[in-house]
Every structure is written in structure tokens, then in C-alpha cells.
Amino acid sequence: MHVLVIGGGISGLAAAHRLLEGGARVTLLEASPRFGGKLRTGTVAGVTVDLGAESLLARRPEAVELARAAGLADALRVPRVTGGALWTRGAVRPMPRGHVMGVPGEPEAVASVVSPAGLSRIAEDERLPRTEVGADVAVGAYVAERLGHEVVDRLVEPLLGGVYAGDAYRISLRAAVPRLYEAARAERSLLAAVRALREEPTPGPEGGPVFMGIEGGVGRLPTAVAESCRAAGAELRTGVTVRALHRTPGGWSADTGEGAIAGDAVVLALPAPRAARLLSPWAPAAATELDAVEYASMALVTMAFARAELPSTPEGSGFLVPPVDGRSIKAATFSSVKWEWVEKSAPDLFVLRASLGRYGDEAVLEREDAELADLALADLAEATGLSARPVDTDVTRWYGGLPQYPVGHLDRVAGIRSAVAALPGLVLCGAVYDGVGVPACVGGGRRAAEDILAGTRPGSE
Secondary structure, three states: OEEEEEOOEHHHHHHHHHHHHOOOEEEEEEOOOOOEOOOOEEEEOOEEEEOOOOOEEOOOOHHHHHHHHOOOHHHEEOOOOOOOEEEEOOEEEEOOOOEEOOEEOOHHHHOOOOOHHHHHHHHHHHHOOOOOOOOOOEHHHHHHHHHOHHHHHHHHHHHHHHHHOOOOOOEEHHHHOHHHHHHHHHOOOHHHHHHHHHHOOOOOOOOOOOEEEEOOOOOHHHHHHHHHHHHOOOEEEEOOOOOEEEEEOOEEEEEOOOOEEEEOEEEEOOOHHHHHHHHOOOOHHHHHHHHOOOEEEEEEEEEEEEHHHOOOOOOOOEEEOOHHHOOOEEEEEOHHHHOHHHHHHOOOEEEEEEEEOOOOOHHHHHOOHHHHHHHHHHHHHHHHOOOOOOOEEEEEEEEEEEEOOEOOHHHHHHHHHHHHOOOOOEEEOOHHHHOOOHHHHHHHHHHHHHHHHHOOOOOOO
8 A cells, every 4th residue: 555645744754654564655745845843953052952842741652652663762851850830920930739731629739829819719619509511611711610710810821821822711621621621521619620630540651751852852753753764665755745636546646736646545644724725625624624723823932041141040940921921921941951961962051942922922923033032031031030141042933833722623623534534545634633742643643544554534433
């Protein structure tokens, strides 16, 4: 079987890798000049750093397993510092414990972040009648009804924003925090639902780290997977845009504008708008739904400082920033603290990065690089006392970086897959369907490959 994989982000690469394991012949076509999508490394002051995702959720094993399979086992690293922080109400405060995506099991768990009035409002949850969540509900709306707006604005919003760069009052509880959704259906009290969840075994390898990174950057992962696929006989091509898909007696043909490439099956591993264009002639209902998917854009400002110019360096791995506080940045990561390999590669430098922009606040990305850097520096100075100027700065803009998962997203995905199920030999994968994190994308790519190898369709059982 010859399979065309269209899209060379980590989802498409994971699909190609699994197809090769299953004995298929693979041709992967990527429109851009490089593989990896949102995973990418670069340099700041000569230090190699991630300019996209910089850690992997290790409690979901798919990404770590793929890294090992691609020859990066010896490069996997655990963060040197665990436990995050919040910059809110005028101070950088340790991230409270005992919560699920910012939702506490007891009011006292968030006393360092939430005001006395907010704590009293949280306690009311135990006395309130049940709030029905129905088929789906927005995280922020549901949590605010049970515990008040302050816990949403100070805790849930920045934590969800760190994953989706989205708006907690729009994001689907069922899609984004499915375990909490199920617990909320079972319990009258949201506090009780969180306590019940915390008593359950933690998903993933017992006793293992929550997150892992890769020495030299998570951006090494797609390159390693691509090399592994080539070594297994795959043809991987960059700079090839698929303009249209055509049905053939034996499967599918991809029109590149410079000729057609035929295959028995296709894995479409593209962002929603590009997938919609290719599907429009064959599954118009699916294309319409894909066109309706919204994305958030963000910018990363990565800076290197001379340690000799810093009276002291910030402590901890970084912090999140609630939008309600009105700051420019939404998060900061102190890379030289978090990753030992960054510090060892440049002991005379202190490397950090800050992110700006979120759903509904993309206008900030239109500012010049220097303006974005100044915005980040102003916030960092206020939060940590950092007063030096960086010796080097990189600004990376990720336009359309993260698909949004609003209320009803899972039903939308089910409808898309149902429509595509009528097209034999074509499957979908990517961040829009089953989760935006790297492990979710890897898992989705592998499942798409297994559907092709097994000759089954999602939703056809």
C-alpha cells in the first residue's frame, strides 16, 4: 500500500512513522521549507532554544515514545524546577496545589491567589443546588456559576490560556477538561467533583515526571522523526503544495501543480482551513465545519541577558499571567532555570522567553519586533525586578497557531469525521481534532495511520 501524507507537522510525521512500521510505502508532502509545524528551534545569542513548544506532557506517553523511537532517548530531560507561579494581584505567587485546571477542591487551596470575598464565594458551592452541564458547557461559565468569577479569572483563565491561548468563557469543558466534565455530571458540588478526581489514580506512568523536554530543544523531534522515516524508505518532500485531491480507480491523486502523485490512501494532516480547501469537492459538509474553526495567534519573545549585568536572576521556572490583570504578556519561562542543558550551553547568559497574544487579542502581533520586546521587558521588570537589556532577542510570531475548542467542538469533530467516513482511503489528523498538545497530535497521527492500515474508518464501527 502506498499512502500519501499531506502535511509535515508532528501529526503527519507521526502518521508516516506508524505507516512505515505497518509496512506501507509513504510519500509525505509539506508545503513549507521545513518539517515540524509549530515545533521549531532557533538561536539567541548563539544558544539553541525552542521557538515553539518547549516541553512534552509525559503523562501522555505518545510524544515521549516517539522521541525514543526516533533515536532521542538519551536526549530526554526532566525540568530542573517543577511547580509554576502566577503573577497576579501585584506579586508573583506560587501556583496553588490541590486543583484541576485551576478549579480547587477546597477554598483554602487557593487562598494565596483569591481574595477573602472570592474564597467565601467558592465555599457557597457546597450549598448550591446542582448545575446541569448538559451535552457541553463553557469552562468559565460553569466554574463561575459554581465558584464565582474570581477563581476563573485568576486561575482557570491563565492555565487554560497556557494550553489554548483562548478564552475560558468560550472553551468547552467537555473537550478541554473531559475528566472534570464527567465528574461534574456525577457530583452535585464542583468542589466535590474535584476532590473525587484527585482521589483517582493519576493518568500516565506511575511516579514518572509530568513534563519532559529534549536537550537541544523539542524542535529536534520532527527532524529526528523525518530522518527515521527516510531511513525506513519514505519519500519526504518539502516545498510541495497540494492544490487539489482527485479520486482515482485505485485511491487518490494529489495535484501539486507540477504533476500528480498517486496513492492508495491519504492522510490529511493539515490545519483546518487548508484541509477544508482540499475536502470541499468531496465532503462539502466537512469542509464547511472546518472553515468555521477559529484559531488564536501569539508571539514569543526570546531574550538572552549577560549574567554579569544581572544583580540577581529570577527564581523558579516562570509564571502565568491572568488576562484580568491587564498585562501585555500572558506567560514567562525562565529557560536557564527550567532546563539544565540551556544553562550549561551558555553559563554566562540567562535565557528566558515571554508570550504575548491570545484569542481576541491578536492585534498586539502587528507591532514591530522592538515594541513587542519592550512590552515584555516592561512587564518582566515589574514582575521580577529585571532591569538589564538583553544582548540578543528573537521574536517569533505564530499566526493561526492554536485551534480553539469552543462549546460543541467535539460534536463538530464527530460531524466532520462522519462526513469524511464516506470517502474510502482518506483520514484526518492534527491539532484541530483530538487535542492541541504534542502528545495528542502524535497520538492522533498514529491512530490515523492505524485506520489506514486496518482499512477501518473513524466512526464506522
